[in-house]
Amino acid sequence: MKKYERLFKELSKQYSVEEIAGSMLIPEDLTEAERKEANEQLKMFRLKMMQEQTETDRIFSDLMRLKILMEDYIRDAPFSEQKSFGKHLEEYARILKLTKKRLAEDLAIHYTRLSRIINGHEEPNIELAYRLEKHSGGLISALEWWRLVVKKQEYTIKIDDETRVNEGAKVKNPMSFAG
C-alpha cells in the first residue's frame, strides 16, 4: 500500500473523514508520471486564466496586494514618508489607472486638495477615508486608510520636540510628580 494511503487508513480507524480533513492535508500518492500530468493540467489552467484575466480581475488582485502591504506596514514597519497615506493613495490611483483629476471627481474633493494630500502637504480627514472605502468597493476599509494617518501622527508625536516645548509653554499649573 502507498505511503499516504496507509496513513489515511490508519487514521480512519480512530477518526472520521471529516475529522481527518479538518485537521490535516494528506497528499495523494502519485507516480512520477501522474504527478507530471497533474502539474501540467494545473499549469495549463493557470496560464489560460492569466491570459484571459479581465481588467476587473487585475484591479481586484492589485488592490488586494495593496491592502495587504498596507496592513503589514501598519503592523510591522516603522513610519516611512515613502509609505504615507499620500503614497498609498497615489498607488491606488495608479492601480485603477485614474488621473488625479478623475480620482478627485470620483471622491468629490477638490483636485488641488487631492494633489496636496498625495504630495504630503495636507492631511486627509476621516471623511476621505470613508469615501475611499466606498470607492474601493469595500476592499480597503476606511479603518485601514485611517491607520496610515494615525501611524504618521504617532511618529510625529514621538519626534516633534519643538511643538512639544512650544505647546507645553502655553500650559498653566502643570502637575508635577517628580520626587
Add this chain to the structure above:
Amino acid sequence: MVLVNEETNERYKGLIEKLSEAEVEKLKGNSNFTFAWNEEQGALVYKLMIKGKKEILGLVSVADIREEFRLHINLLEASKKHRGKGIKNIPGCLLAFVCRASFRKGYGGFVSLLPKTYLIDYYQKNYGFVQVGRQLAIFGNNSKVLVGKFLEDEEV
C-alpha cells in the same frame, strides 16, 4: 487571527512565523505531528502558535511556483492534540495565511494543493477550492473570503 477552542470556548490570538532550515530539521521525530516535517527542507515551512506561547499548534509547507504565479501547499497539519478536538480552526488559519501570502506576492490569491481523493469534498465545501484535474485550487474572491474569515482581526 483568533484561535477558538470549541470545547472550552477560550479564544486566543494566533501568530504564524516562518521556520528556519535548522528549525525544520529539529522537527525530526516530533511526536506531536504525524508527517515527517524535517523532510520539508527546501520548502517554506510556517508554524502557527498562540501569541506569547511556544507550543506549535500547526504546520504548513509551501512551494513558490513563480512561473505560474501560484503557491502550492505540500503538507498541512494540526498537532495531534487538536485533531478532531480542541482548537479546530488551525488548518483554516494556515490555509488563509497562504492565500494572503499569494495575494501579497501578486499571484491573485492563487493557491493549489493535491489532497487524497477522500478529502477533496471537504476542501471544496469548507474552504471554496475548485477541482482542476487531480489538484485543487483557490483564487480570487474565494481566496479573499478565506483570508477574511480566518485572519481578520477580532477582539480576543
